[in-house]
Amino acid sequence: MPVVVATGYSSAVDPETGVALAARQAQVGLGGASCDLAIVFVSGDHVTEVDAVMATIHEVLAPDELVGCSSGGLIAGGQEHEHGTGVAIWAISVDEGRADVFELRTRPVEDGLALLGMPDPDAGTSSAIILLADASRLPLEGTLRAFEEHLPGVPLIGGVPSMVPPDGRPLLHDRGATDAAAIGIRFSGVEVLPCVSQGARPIGPELAVTAGEGGVIQELAGRPAIEALRETVDGLGAEDQARIRHGLLLGLVVGPGRPEYGAGDFVVRGLAGADPEAGAVVVGAPVEVGQIAQLHVRDPETATRDLEDALRLRRAAAGSGQVAGALAFTCNGRGHDMFGHDHHDADAIQRELGPLPLAGMFSAGEIGPVGGRPFVHGFTATVAVFLA
Structure with missing residues (x-):
């Protein structure tokens, strides 16, 4: 049976x-x-x-x-x-x-x-x-x-x-x-x-984590993480900018250095905090240098x-x-x-x-x-x- x-x-x-x-x-x-x-x-x-x-x-x-x-x-x-x-x-x-x-x-x-x-x-x-x-x-x-x-x-x-x-x-x-x-x-x-x-989709460019440990990202693509994310947000269309006002989400590809990945390989986390002086952001997941990060939005249609x-x-x-x-x-x-x-x-x-x-x-x-x-x-x- x-x-x-x-x-x-x-x-x-x-x-x-x-x-x-x-x-x-x-x-x-x-x-x-x-x-x-x-x-x-x-x-x-x-x-x-x-x-x-x-x-x-x-x-x-x-x-x-x-x-x-x-x-x-x-x-x-x-x-x-x-x-x-x-x-x-x-x-x-x-x-x-x-x-x-x-x-x-x-x-x-x-x-x-x-x-x-x-x-x-x-x-x-x-x-x-x-x-x-x-x-x-x-x-x-x-x-x-x-x-x-x-x-x-x-x-x-x-x-x-x-x-x-x-x-x-x-x-x-x-x-x-x-x-x-x-x-x-x-x-x-x-x-x-x-x-x-996870009900979220990636938006904006992919950014490599170039400095970070624990749940803190210090640098994205060789720049302070806050600066890189702010520039990404400024470059979004009006519709996506409206969506991220409900909460900024960051997706991290699971495992650094993966040559191929898709939307389902991102673990999506909200930004839990930031250190403006250091330019760092805090996410609710461990990060590794070399991981790919990308902003995500969540809405009913997505x-x-x-x-x-x-x-x-x-x-x-x-x-x-x-x-x-x-x-x-x-x-x-x-x-x-x-x-x-x-x-x-x-x-x-x-x-x-x-x-x-x-x-x-x-x-x-x-x-x-x-x-x-x-x-x-x-x-x-x-x-x-x-x-x-």
């Missing part, structure tokens, strides 16, 4: 009634296949009823593994539920593959934090990792670099919960909330295609085209393979506020890849690869596409 994905959703306020309904929908969608893993996303009043939520899923769906998190909004099918109470369940039967759950925790050490619970790199070949991360308990960038070193080349897709319950524990595992810093699912023997749409293009590339990459389903993590700054209408990202995924079982959440940080390296993003949609 191939990989089977199924989903369920309910907005019923009573946790047992609503969760049972969503779990039965997922059970029917599996078509008699065993549930090897279920991921549950809860919003609204359900975030304080997680014990009942998890117990009901165990009773109805009987998954081998059950994880999840709280969120400010849910994705289910072709719809996005940005507000209110609800539960979305994503279930998978992995056939002869594996879906191994692990928890990450941190421990204070002399020079910072030690990361505990990383999956064993020698325990078979990993096809992808789904990561739900509590940013209040985990240094995200450092954790992603640890994954890059520990499991190089393995796609990492996931998100940061956008709602934290009163007890401060947004992550769920087995029977209830957990104080873990992150929950991961390591897939083996299951084909997963990562999709990342974000729509970027997501559609990214999804079409994944559809092409799947070839003749059938898409079993998808997990989606979209920024809580997207949705209706960004696009002016509901269900934008979910509708695009269904239009380009579907119809397919889809579930996910609105996130306070989206995790996905750029240039083969994992990053945490903002205003981004990241999607894990599972093939049958």
